[in-house]
Amino acid sequence: MLDTVAPANFPWSNPEVIAASLREGGLNFARGAMYALDDLQRQIAGRPPAGAEDFAVGRNLAVTPGKVVLRNRLMELIQYAPATERVCTEPILIIPAWIMKYYILDLSPENSLVRWLVGRGHTVFVVSWKNPGGEDRSLGMEDYHQLGFRAVLAAVNAIVPGAKVHAVGYCLGGTLLAIAAAAMGRDGEERLSGVTLFAAQTDFTEAGELTLFIDEDQVRFLEQIMAERGYLDARQMAGTFQLLRSNDLSWSAMVRGYLLGERTPMIDLMAWNADATRMPARMHSEYLRRLFLNNDLAEGRFEVGGRPVSLRDIRVPVFAVSTITDHVAPWRSVYKIQMLTDADVTFVLSNGGHNAGIVNPPGHPHRHHQIATHRENEPYVDPDAWQARATKMDGSWWPCWGDWLTRHSGEMAVAPPSMGAPERGYKPLCDAPGTYVLER
Numbered sequence: 001m002l003d004t005v006a007p008a009n010f011p012w013s014n015p016e017v018i019a020a021s022l023r024e025g026g027l028n029f030a031r032g033a034m035y036a037l038d039d040l041q042r043q044i045a046g047r048p049p050a051g052a053e054d055f056a057v058g059r060n061l062a063v064t065p066g067k068v069v070l071r072n073r074l075m076e077l078i079q080y081a082p083a084t085e086r087v088c089t090e091p092i093l094i095i096p097a098w099i100m101k102y103y104i105l106d107l108s109p110e111n112s113l114v115r116w117l118v119g120r121g122h123t124v125f126v127v128s129w130k131n132p133g134g135e136d137r138s139l140g141m142e143d144y145h146q147l148g149f150r151a152v153l154a155a156v157n158a159i160v161p162g163a164k165v166h167a168v169g170y171c172l173g174g175t176l177l178a179i180a181a182a183a184m185g186r187d188g189e190e191r192l193s194g195v196t197l198f199a200a201q202t203d204f205t206e207a208g209e210l211t212l213f214i215d216e217d218q219v220r221f222l223e224q225i226m227a228e229r230g231y232l233d234a235r236q237m238a239g240t241f242q243l244l245r246s247n248d249l250s251w252s253a254m255v256r257g258y259l260l261g262e263r264t265p266m267i268d269l270m271a272w273n274a275d276a277t278r279m280p281a282r283m284h285s286e287y288l289r290r291l292f293l294n295n296d297l298a299e300g301r302f303e304v305g306g307r308p309v310s311l312r313d314i315r316v317p318v319f320a321v322s323t324i325t326d327h328v329a330p331w332r333s334v335y336k337i338q339m340l341t342d343a344d345v346t347f348v349l350s351n352g353g354h355n356a357g358i359v360n361p362p363g364h365p366h367r368h369h370q371i372a373t374h375r376e377n378e379p380y381v382d383p384d385a386w387q388a389r390a391t392k393m394d395g396s397w398w399p400c401w402g403d404w405l406t407r408h409s410g411e412m413a414v415a416p417p418s419m420g421a422p423e424r425g426y427k428p429l430c431d432a433p434g435t436y437v438l439e440r
Contacts, residue, residue, distance in 0.1 A: 051266025174200020
């Protein structure tokens with residue numbers, strides 16, 4: 001409400017708008033009215049925002065060469081073609097969140113984390129989640145574990161036999177990875193060589209402003225809505241995040257566009273952000289109740305295969321990335337992984353937000369981060385003390401992660417694996433980026 005009545009939102013109390021109006025004789029309002037009409041027409045027609053048509057998956061987004069080597073009702077698995085003659089022994093498996101399309105990690109070539117990894121000699125696999133519809137209402141967290149993580153890990157093990165896997169999870173995909181890694185530790189499976197978490201929470205007691213929207217009444221209300229459709233509509237999810245940052249994502253954009261008559265140039269990350277996805281009813285309800293409301297994972301009550309898992313069973317090295325202005329996964333909440341595991345945890349705090357802080361390629365100006373490693377046998381360090389001590393570095397955190405991967409990998413001394421493993425049931429099905437990412 002305070003953001004709504006901020007003086008900057010009104011032409012007579014915003015000095016920048018007053019100056020522009022005097023300078024242009026009010027033409028800024030004429031342009032703004034045209035932009036407002038265009039935006040309204042696009043919203044009614046369900047079209048993407050202006051400028052998004054300049055970006056297209058498979059044309060200038062998600063263009064790193066690869067093949068889909070596995071498809072089921074929940075996801076496609078993409079294996080990327082090698083870019084070097086020799087590759088690291090251990091492949092990298094990336095589990096993105098399913099509240100976003102995977103290609104945030106494979107945007108335009110200069111911003112693509114996937115391309116950067118492949119160029120450094122890594123064999124990379126990425127999950128591309130299906131955009132669920134009403135027929136997927138019964139998919140739950142266990143389905144995302146079995147049909148998602150377990151299925152793709154089996155495929156990677158078949159395509160790169162005998163090698164452990166570096167597993168990477170982003171946001172909700174990172175939470176799923178932590179659950180899966182804990183279950184593997186519980187069951188004595190030694191198939192991972194490391195776990196990397198991008199802006200992923202494992203303890204939800206301090207989940208930030210998002211908790212304003214998640215209580216028993218709100219969850220019950222959402223469940224009633226989802227019961228009718230079988231999913232949570234992408235527009236409802238986007239609306240929640242806009243409310244979290246209404247000044248940045250709503251009001252300032254309207255002032256810039258409709259009062260100053262200026263269009264913010266579209267970039268690849270903004271085009272991706274407009275390509276929203278849905279959430280299956282059962283999974284979203286389980287996620288909100290079991291993780292946000294009850295904090296079952298951090299407190300040892302979350303069950304996998306009918307038995308509870310403990311994050312203390314994660315014993316492989318962990319690399320956890322957080323961002324300073326993250327409103328979805330606040331960095332102090334992400335930091336709790338150091339308290340919950342019996343593993344060496346290298347923690348990074350990068351400038352930027354939930355998306356821009358992760359899409360952080362080397363060479364971009366104004367990038368900086370802090371990094372420090374906490375050994376499993378060392379005393380706990382609280383987040384404020386960590387921030388005061390951690391090494392401060394200019395530039396992207398990607399090279400630090402690349403060095404960490406190298407330290408926890410075998411030598412780059414093997415020939416790239418074949419694309420898929422037809423003899424084991426994983427034949428290439430189509431070219432990347434696949435088919436699921438194109439579904440609306």
